[in-house]
Each structure stands twice: as C-alpha cells, then as structure tokens.
Amino acid sequence: MSAVKAAPAAAGAMQLISGNHACALGAIAAGCRFFAGYPITPSSEIAERLARALPEVDGVFVQMEDEIASMAAVIGASMGGVKAMTATSGPGFSLKQENLGYAAGAEIPCVIVNVMRGGPSTGMPTRPAQGDLMQARWGSHGDYPIIALAPASVREIFDQTARAFALAETYRTPVVVLYDQTIAQLTETVDLGHRRVAPFVERKWASGPREEYRPYAADESAIPAMARPGDGYRVHTTGLNHAENGFPTQNADVVERNLARLLAKFERHREAIDAWQVTSCEDAEVLVVAIGISARSATRAVELARARGVKAGLFRPITLWPFPEKQLRAAAARARAVLVPEMNAGQLRLEVERILGGKRVQGIDRCNGEPITPAEIAAGLEELGVRS
Secondary structure, three states, rough: OOEEEOOOOOOOEEEEEHHHHHHHHHHHHOOOOOEEOOOOOOOHHHHHHHHHHHHHOOOOEEEEOOHHHHHHHHHHHHHHHEEEEEEEEHHHHHHHHHHHHHOOOOOOOOEEEEEEEOOOOEEEEEEOOOOOOHHHHHHHOOOOOOEEEEOOOOOHHHHHHHHHHHHHHHHOEEEEEEEEHHHHHHHHEEEEOOOOOOOOOOEOOOOOHHHHOOOOOOOOOOOOOOOOOOOOOOOOOOOEEEEEOOOOOOOOHHHHHHHHHHHHHOOOHHHHHOOOOOOOOOOOOEEEEEEEEHHHHHHHHHHHHOOOOOOOEEEEEEEEEEHHHHHHHHHHOOOOOOEEEEOOOOOOHHHHHOOOOOOOEEEEEEEOOOOOHHHHHHHHHHOOOOOO
C-alpha cells in the first residue's frame, strides 16, 4: 500500500477566495510540484496562482505552447516521480484526450482540472456549462478506467483537488477534477486552517531485486509498483498493449489478462474511491440528481418543494466516475420519479436512466449559459406530481 504522511498545513485560516484559487491551494497542499498548462478561460486563474505559488515550494510551473504539449509534460513529470497537474477548459480538454488515454493505459498518475464552459467548439468561454461529463469518462479511444471528481463549492474544490492527487498516486491513474465556470469563479469565505485535507499520499514504489522487477506486475491490490527514477530498475513504458514487463505484445492471452486487470482495478477499491452526498433521501418520493452549480440550486429547490408538501431529496455524486451506482439506488429506493437538472443536453440523465432502469426519469436540460434556478427545479419537482 502507498505510504501515508501528514499533509502540509494549508496556508492561512479564514480566506475569501474563488474556486480556481482554492484549486491551486489544494494542489499545493497535496504535494503538487509541477504544473504545465496553457491559458484558457475560465481556468486561467489556476495557472496564474500556481505560477506564483509553485516556485515558493521548490516546484516548477511551465506555460507550454499548447494543450497537447501540456498534457505530455505532465506525464513526463509524473514518470520522473513528481506529483503533476494541468488545468484547462472544454476545447483544451479535447486536445488532451490522446495523451490522457496514454496516461490511463500506461498507468501514470496525474491530475487534470477541467473548468467547464459553454460549447461545442469555442462556444461561450465566459459562461458556465456541464457538457463535458461523458467526455471525462469516454473522451479518449479504446477502453480504459478513469476517476472524475465533481466538487460543488469553493471549499470542496480545495478538498477534492487534494483528494485527486491521493487517488492518482494510490491507484496509478489520471484523475479529472470537473467543475463549471460558476463554481470556478464563485468567491466564498472558507476555513483552510482547521480542516484536514486528503492524506498526503506517496505512490507505491518498487522494492526488491532489480532483476525481478516487472513494471506492470501487480499483487492482489491490482496496482503495480512504479520504479523511482534513479533506483536502478529497468522500465519500458509504451502506449501499445504490453505485458507485465512493459514491452509491447499482441499475444491475445497476455493482452486480455493485462487489460482485464486495468479495467477492473478500481472495483476492489470502490469504498475508498466513491464519494457522494445525500440530502433528505430517507423518505424521498421524488429525487433530484445533480452536480456543480445545478446541485447548489437543487439543494434550495428540495427545501422549497418540501415546504410545499413534496417529499423531495437530493443525490449528489462527488465521484462522478466511476459513478456511485449502489449509493444512487439506495437513495432512490422509495422514489417514484427522478429529476435531473443539468447544463447540457441530458448527459447525466442518461447515466441515471441506465442505473435506475424502470423508474421515471425526467430532465431539465439547459445549454444557453444560464444556470438553472432553484425555482425552476422546485417547479419540476411539483410537475412530477409526487406529493405526500
């Protein structure tokens, strides 16, 4: 298992900061010491903060020539033994996908922050959206596992960015931190001095005889140990299908064995990976499922609906991928209908329909750059016609 040390103290105590500022602070607190990126609205404040903060902790900030190079530099830094991150928005996230798939296939820890904005294409750079949910899961080609976290407040951006590094290092995987422009540039007063951040995790390093080391041989944890640069272990890293020794292979049995391990490696660790929040779900007859700013609106909408006699509840996935399916089914156990408000054309709703097959699922879809209000969600709950 990965070694766990005390996390460095977060700077200051009560602070009035934006979500993007909190992201930068969370990365530093988790041990991030390398950032490569390219300016893009509305994530640029993350790079601006880290450009100043990383040199103060002996870290490195590099502005690359584009998003493709940024992702490649992060992969290289991570392979060199450094906790590394990049940040972007929709168009840049698209450009990162090939190298993100490489990192997933080669099992290289790294963190990718995607501050969602209106799309497709250049879209609306200064307006919020939630249109990258499925891209975060399926954006690169082929089959590969991924972890994506969806914070919904400034404080939670700090926490989940720090947690993203712990997950990336523990499970040898890219981790995406996914939040919308509203949360990114929202300013809130948060206490960063009295709450514990995620454990300060170091990846599992190789030990034992050098001649016996195989970079993709795993024990019962399904997580291979990485070779620390300079320790003398021979490593071959490739994007091709590879055997336990890291070298390319087209042997069907070997490919199937190693891809099966890769695709299943999160399942035995779901208790540590899954994160979610439930609000008033114990007796909920109608359930809201939402993330980000839509979940903020839904929290108030549940209060409004209950004041009007509707037994409403809220399920908010914090770990978006892998989706906390078991927990959603439990939250929806008594619900006769489910409402999914989201700032896209219905991406989250499709996943909810898949998980809760047979239940009535209705969406509130919005793609115009305007957040969905609590009143609109409350009205949707009433329209479902589920009253106590």
